[in-house]
Amino acid sequence: MSNDYIYTTYIKTTAEKVWAAITNPEFTRQYWGHDNVSDWKVGSTWQHVTSEGQARIVGQVLESVPPNRLVLSWANPANPTDESRVTFEIDTIEDMVRMNVMHGNFKAGSSMAEAVAKGWPRVLSSMKTFLETGKALDTWAGHDSDCAK
Amino acid sequence: MVTDEDKVFKALADASRRQLLDKLRKKNGLTLGELCADHAMSRQAVTKHLVLLEAANLVVTVKQGREKLHYLNPVPINEIYMCWIGQFEQKRLQALHNLKQSLKENDHEQ
Known part of the structure; x- marks a missing residue:
């Protein structure tokens, strides 16, 4: 196993809701900016696509065990040979869900590694806020609610 | 609870722990031995700091064989x-x- 990045967040929600947040375009467009589109079956293609139909990220579904594990290949459609691999692990721990996102298997000299290192922390924070408050927010926007808990 | 913000601030309020995070930022997935290398701290001290960083969810570990790899989160x-x-x-x-x-x-x- 070779994973260059691992991101973890704990979310007060259920594994099923996290799975839906990753795989349902109605949800992804609210906190991740664009639609994640696929039938999420092993061997199918998936894409992260704008509302105008422009694919930003494309790949294949490599493993799919709802609601706990999803493995995708990941590439910019303009540079399809620069392919990497993303694994989502969704585990229920008491009344919370721990979501791990592992991004690795980068090709030597990949330009994707740096981009995803900046992107994932924002996507995960945004997903957490979306699932915990039910509020739709722009991926790059901040919170409206009080931050001190 | 694991997400406690206080834990994050406390974990960050120490220069040695921030140095360990810096090391992982430069090269992710280091073993305990690699994190201890060219560090003035003892292995025990580094281990103690890593426990706090893990509790704050700033470091995530993955077992690989007998080694534990540390990732910056x-x-x-x-x-x-x-x-x-x-x-x-x-x-x-x-x-x-x-x-x-x-x-x-x-x-x-x-």
């Missing part, structure tokens, strides 16, 4: 960022940060 820091910095201040703060960096670099050159 910046998500809790990003949550703090999203809360108190937000989108509007970002450009001005970036400009200030760039200015500070260039002044620092000038300092080193002299």
